[in-house]
Amino acid sequence: MLLATPSPMPVLLRVxxxxxxxxxxxxxxLGLALSAAAAPPKFEDSMAQRMxxxxxxxxxxxxxxxxxxxxxxxGKPAGYLYQQLLHFRDGHRNxxxxxxxxxxxxxxxxxxxxxxxxxxxxxxxAPAPVDLTPQDRQRGEQLALRGDPARQLPACVQCHGSALxxxxxxxxxxxxxxxxxxxxxxxxxxxxxxxxxxxxxxATITQRLSMSDVSAVSGWLASQPLPAYTRPARALPKPLPxxxxxxxxxxxxxSSAKVPGGQR
Amino acid sequence: xxxxxHDARRRQQDWLRPVxxxxxxxxxxxxxxxxxxxxxxxxxxxxxxxxxxxxxxxRYLATLGNCQxxxxxxxxxxxxxxxxxxTPFGTVYxxxxxxxxxxxxxxxxxxxxxxLHHGQSRDGRWLSPAFPYNNTTHITRTDSDALYAxxxxxxxxxxxxxxxxxxxPFNTQAALKVxxxxxxxxxxxxxxxxxxxxxxxxxxRGAYLVRGLGHCSACHAPRNALGASGLDPxxxxxxxxxxxxxxxxxxxxxxxxxxxxxxxxxLLRDGRAGTAVVTGPMAEVVQHSTQHxxxxxxxxxxxxxxxxPRTETPRAAxxxxxxxxxxxxxxExxxxxxxxxxxxxxxxxDGQWAYPPLAGNxxxxxxxxxxxxxxxxxxxxxxxxxxxxxxFGMPPFVLTLSDREVAxxxxxxxxxxxxxxxxxxxxxxxxxxxxATR
Numbered sequence: 001m002l003l004a005t006p007s008p009m010p011v012l013l014r015v016x017x018x019x020x021x022x023x024x025x026x027x028x029x030l031g032l033a034l035s036a037a038a039a040p041p042k043f044e045d046s047m048a049q050r051m052x053x054x055x056x057x058x059x060x061x062x063x064x065x066x067x068x069x070x071x072x073x074x075g076k077p078a079g080y081l082y083q084q085l086l087h088f089r090d091g092h093r094n095x096x097x098x099x100x101x102x103x104x105x106x107x108x109x110x111x112x113x114x115x116x117x118x119x120x121x122x123x124x125x126a127p128a129p130v131d132l133t134p135q136d137r138q139r140g141e142q143l144a145l146r147g148d149p150a151r152q153l154p155a156c157v158q159c160h161g162s163a164l165x166x167x168x169x170x171x172x173x174x175x176x177x178x179x180x181x182x183x184x185x186x187x188x189x190x191x192x193x194x195x196x197x198x199x200x201x202x203a204t205i206t207q208r209l210s211m212s213d214v215s216a217v218s219g220w221l222a223s224q225p226l227p228a229y230t231r232p233a234r235a236l237p238k239p240l241p242x243x244x245x246x247x248x249x250x251x252x253x254x255s256s257a258k259v260p261g262g263q264r
Numbered sequence: 265x266x267x268x269x270h271d272a273r274r275r276q277q278d279w280l281r282p283v284x285x286x287x288x289x290x291x292x293x294x295x296x297x298x299x300x301x302x303x304x305x306x307x308x309x310x311x312x313x314x315x316x317x318x319x320x321x322x323r324y325l326a327t328l329g330n331c332q333x334x335x336x337x338x339x340x341x342x343x344x345x346x347x348x349x350x351t352p353f354g355t356v357y358x359x360x361x362x363x364x365x366x367x368x369x370x371x372x373x374x375x376x377x378x379x380l381h382h383g384q385s386r387d388g389r390w391l392s393p394a395f396p397y398n399n400t401t402h403i404t405r406t407d408s409d410a411l412y413a414x415x416x417x418x419x420x421x422x423x424x425x426x427x428x429x430x431x432x433p434f435n436t437q438a439a440l441k442v443x444x445x446x447x448x449x450x451x452x453x454x455x456x457x458x459x460x461x462x463x464x465x466x467x468x469r470g471a472y473l474v475r476g477l478g479h480c481s482a483c484h485a486p487r488n489a490l491g492a493s494g495l496d497p498x499x500x501x502x503x504x505x506x507x508x509x510x511x512x513x514x515x516x517x518x519x520x521x522x523x524x525x526x527x528x529x530x531l532l533r534d535g536r537a538g539t540a541v542v543t544g545p546m547a548e549v550v551q552h553s554t555q556h557x558x559x560x561x562x563x564x565x566x567x568x569x570x571x572x573p574r575t576e577t578p579r580a581a582x583x584x585x586x587x588x589x590x591x592x593x594x595x596e597x598x599x600x601x602x603x604x605x606x607x608x609x610x611x612x613x614d615g616q617w618a619y620p621p622l623a624g625n626x627x628x629x630x631x632x633x634x635x636x637x638x639x640x641x642x643x644x645x646x647x648x649x650x651x652x653x654x655x656f657g658m659p660p661f662v663l664t665l666s667d668r669e670v671a672x673x674x675x676x677x678x679x680x681x682x683x684x685x686x687x688x689x690x691x692x693x694x695x696x697x698x699x700a701t702r
Binding site: 043045049050051052053054055056057089090091092097100101103104105106108109112 | 337338339535547548550551601602610612613618642643644645646647648649653654655656657658659660661662663664
């Protein structure tokens with residue numbers, strides 16, 4: 001709102017070039033802008049209105065929240081978002097707040113929620129500065145773009161798309177996410193707290209990563225600016241380097257029943 | 265010369281006798297406590313049927329009782345047990361009900377009935393009262409057999425439930441024996457709620473569902489220090505979950521004596537009725553159980569709940585609301601947008617409440633602040649049901665508001681618009697915040 005106000009100002013100032021009036025006008029414009037910002041948005045019977053329980057943490061319209069942990073969900077592939085909602089419900093991802101929120105909802109509604117956030121196309125903020133040593137930056141870039149064949153580690157781009165903005169229908173983008181979030185997800189996958197449909201390729205990959213690899217690749221990813229086109233790619237140019245149940249199982253059945261072992 | 269000697273012996277005998285008696289009593293008590301229980305003899309009235317109709321009836325009965333919810337681990341195979349149930353005495357794991365060696369594979373209909381009716385396992389072990397057998401004891405033998413037939417045709421999952429992790433002495437059979445002796449009351453063959461006209465079939469059906477299969481009192485009755493509750497749904501804090509299951513007899517809590525039957529039915533079927541919305545553990549009950557009930561059963565339960573004797577707590581004497589500028593500011597900032605400047609709520613396009621009014625809402629003025637604090641900290645949705653498929657969400661404030669701010673805001677709510685509810689303290693919020701993030 002405040003950023004939008006200066007545009008009419010020069011016009012007004014050309015017409016009334018008196019310093020006192022200028023002050024008065026500026027004050028009035030500022031007052032207008034502030035009152036517009038403070039006025040509560042009007043209620044509307046919409047999905048966005050229904051989803052205020054989500055945007056409280058995931059940010060306005062599903063952009064990442066300001067505290068540096070909650071991931072942006074706007075624009076992620078719908079198949080991926082739907083799977084994650086089911087995974088929280090079924091204990092394959094563990095975050096009590098999320099589990100409690102999704103638990104009373106039906107699968108059709110969870111699908112609609114996933115579609116809603118997937119369809120949002122919002123600008124990304126510039127990446128937050130990340131403290132990385134040159135060696136870590138290099139290692140992170142290697143893991144993301146080229147992988148490490150000696151350790152049987154495919155590159156991130158081989159599955160998450162050459163622009164790392166994700167691939168339809170169910171592979172998430174890796175850019176524009178807080179480093180803390182990336183670290184905790186790779187860690188959770190490594191020790192079995194985050195799971196998905198078998199074969200769980202990310203579990204396999206994260207077990208091959210050292211802790212310093214995790215830190216290097218999360219730091220590199222979190223510091224990358226977004227490309228001009230931020231939407232997920234429609235398809236991958238080559239087949240997946242690993243068999244991933246979350247991608248293959250998606251079209252047939254996104255249900256969590258295929259995840260081995262329930263939570264105790 | 266002999267008299268003093270004689271007196272001394274008598275004195276010795278006087279002292280010895282009660283000690284001996286006490287010793288014998290203790291020995292008898294110990295023997296009773298440690299004597300292994302043998303399976304109670306039960307007799308089957310007839311060979312249980314396993315035809316399609318019986319199985320289908322068993323499936324519906326299992327829905328009425330919401331058996332699957334506790335007997336399924338999060339994300340696990342249906343009815344294979346293993347869900348952790350936290351109690352003040354430790355963690356109990358629900359049992360596997362599928363027809364496998366780890367489950368009920370070797371159980372007969374008699375064994376199943378013994379567990380429901382007597383709270384005793386096939387091998388004679390007493391069951392943990394986390395399994396609400398003070399309620400299941402009221403289930404009829406016919407219904408028990410239908411449930412058994414349904415469970416026996418499920419897909420067998422041969423994974424044993426983990427062993428309970430209970431503190432001593434709660435992990436002993438002796439403790440369960442004491443508990444049962446004190447608190448277990450075997451159900452009678454024919455359940456008739458006291459004072460009901462004998463011909464009121466619907467009311468009897470309602471009583472049967474509320475007290476038996478529906479096991480409403482498992483949450484809605486107060487529990488004592490040993491975790492025991494009666495059948496009187498006078499309201500109670502659910503241990504470990506820290507949600508308050510409001511009284512079903514008090515119209516100032518969740519009593520529905522003054523509600524039309526259709527509204528009671530709607531609340532159980534749709535998860536909302538008028539300004540009332542189910543939340544927390546009751547949202548799960550609506551989602552997994554009551555929304556799938558047959559209309560006749562919903563009506564029977566509504567009729568039964570409607571005629572429960574009233575217990576009314578006196579309202580606090582009217583006092584002028586203390587000015588609370590900080591509470592008013594927090595309300596304006598965080599709540600008014602959806603719940604209205606005067607707590608009047610907002611209706612959606614369907615004419616129903618999108619965000620319920622807070623003014624005059626008895627969920628706001630419950631004596632226990634637990635549910636209000638839970639809602640503000642964790643947010644939540646009403647259950648998505650056929651009549652209410654796309655509920656509006658309440659955002660969690662656990663990250664944005666401090667304990668003091670939540671306490672100030674809720675105290676403000678509880679004293680505005682004519683409300684006379686006790687204040688909420690910072691400590692109340694702190695305790696619930698800890699349990700929520702655990």
